[in-house]
Structure formats: C-alpha cells, structure tokens
Amino acid sequence: MKVVICIGSSCHLKGSRQVVEKLQTLVREHGLEDKVELGGTFCMGDCVNGVNVTVDGEKHSVSPETVNEFFEKEVLTKIQ
Incomplete structure (x- = not known):
C-alpha cells in the first residue's frame, strides 16, 4: 500500500508535518x-x-486531528 502526503506550502501550513510524523x-x-x-x-x-x-x-483530506481515524479507516481496515 502506498500512502503519499502532500508537503506543499499550503498543506504544510495546515499541518502536513504532523500528519507525516503521526503516520510514521x-x-x-x-x-x-x-x-x-x-x-x-x-x-x-x-x-x-x-x-x-x-x-x-x-485522495483524502486529513488533518493532525483526524490522522488516527484516517489511519484506522483507510489503512488498517484495507490492509488486514
């Protein structure tokens, strides 16, 4: 499974670094x-x-606040 996070300037300002770190x-x-x-x-x-x-x-819209829910729904359920 390939998960790609946008790290462009707009997404960076909206928390992409925190999303990346939490997903890692x-x-x-x-x-x-x-x-x-x-x-x-x-x-x-x-x-x-x-x-x-x-x-x-x-494509999905994720925030630092929703990354856990996103991971469970879009990664864990599809990989297991």
Whole structure:
C-alpha cells in the first residue's frame, strides 16, 4: 500500500508535518513497515482541502486531528 502526503506550502501550513510524523509512528506501532510505503509530494492541486493524502491513488483530506481515524479507516481496515 502506498500512502503519499502532500508537503506543499499550503498543506504544510495546515499541518502536513504532523500528519507525516503521526503516520510514521502509527505504521511503526502496528508493525506495517513492510506493507505500507509512506511518501511525500509537492502540491496535489487541491489546496483548499489539504492536508491531501492519497492511499493507492485515492485522495483524502486529513488533518493532525483526524490522522488516527484516517489511519484506522483507510489503512488498517484495507490492509488486514
């Protein structure tokens, strides 16, 4: 599974760094390093809805406050 987080300026201002750090921690805590590939990209062209995160190409809007719920719903349930 490939998870890509936008780290462009708009998403950065909306908390993309915290989202990246939390996703790294969650992947590690669940032992999914070999199943989940985290990546970053600049501007996904949907700045108004950032922080933009794609899971295998499917776009989602995530914030530091919703990253745990996002991980459970979009990563854990699809990988297990």
